[in-house]
Amino acid sequence: MITLHHCPQTRSMRTLWLLNEMDVEFQLKLHAFDKSLRDPEYLSLSPAGRVPALEIDGERMFETGAITQYLCERYSPDRLGRPVDDPDRMAWLVWVHFAETISQHTAALTQQHVALREDHMRSPIVMKLEAARIAKCYDALEARLSTPVENRDYLLTSGFSAADISVGQAVYMSRYFVKLDQHPAVAEWYARITARDSFAKSLPTEGGIYEQEFYPPWPIEKV
Structure with missing residues (x-):
């Protein structure tokens, strides 16, 4: 089990x-x-x-x-994974682990926006830098997904895999801080993979870390 x-x-x-x-x-x-x-x-x-x-x-x-x-x-070595002799094995490994690159920046923003409750604890510089780093990650995904390759609906030419799941989940989290408005290919890919039943089943039914749908960049104007 x-x-x-x-x-x-x-x-x-x-x-x-x-x-x-x-x-x-x-x-x-x-x-x-x-x-x-x-x-x-x-x-x-x-x-x-x-x-x-x-x-x-x-x-x-x-x-x-x-x-x-x-x-x-x-x-699932062939459907969700890629065997070591598969032409897409190298790309599969790269994108599976690229998810953690995105996640580390999202974690820093989660700490700044969510874990640190008082404004004086937060760093506007850290917030701006980490948001910019997530945007750079989106740039890398945009370049990958907009490459004119036949059937480039997913990160791998050979189709949907755990690479899409890993990066897709990282983007699910990062979207709380950096929107996909400037990255149309990423937005289309994200909509495609999150339409799967397996994604819906992984969503929280209650609780969760984020109380807002989006956390705007610092500084927030005071009224």
Whole structure:
């Protein structure tokens, strides 16, 4: 049995989306996004006190990139993964792990806008820099998705894969801080992949980190 330890609207959504796309049984264990992730029992699963943590066959995994690679290689090497001899294997690895590049900037903005409650705790410079870095990530995706290659509906020429899930989840989070208005190819791709039932099943039914649909760039005008 697979057990996924999950907090809504965090990186563990990436693994939940992936599992929903696979024909495997799993159970979900929800956690609050709070200090309980530092409890010794949970730290035995994920030593940094982060989600996701995955229990499988008596073993424990953490880090979404590693989890994605393992699950794809074991349960879906050809459809969601790409075998080592596949022409798209190199691109698959790059984009699966590029998701974490986007996520680190989103995490910094989440800290600034959400975790730090008082304005005097926040840094306008950090907010602007991290938002600009997310926009640069969108630029990279735009270049990839607008390349005139036949059937470029997804990140890989060979079709939908876990690379789309990994990056798509990262973009789901980053859109709370940087919109896709200036990146039409990314917006079309994002709409395409998030129309899948597996994405809908990974969305929070209650709770979550973000209380607003969008957090405008700093500074916010005071009335």
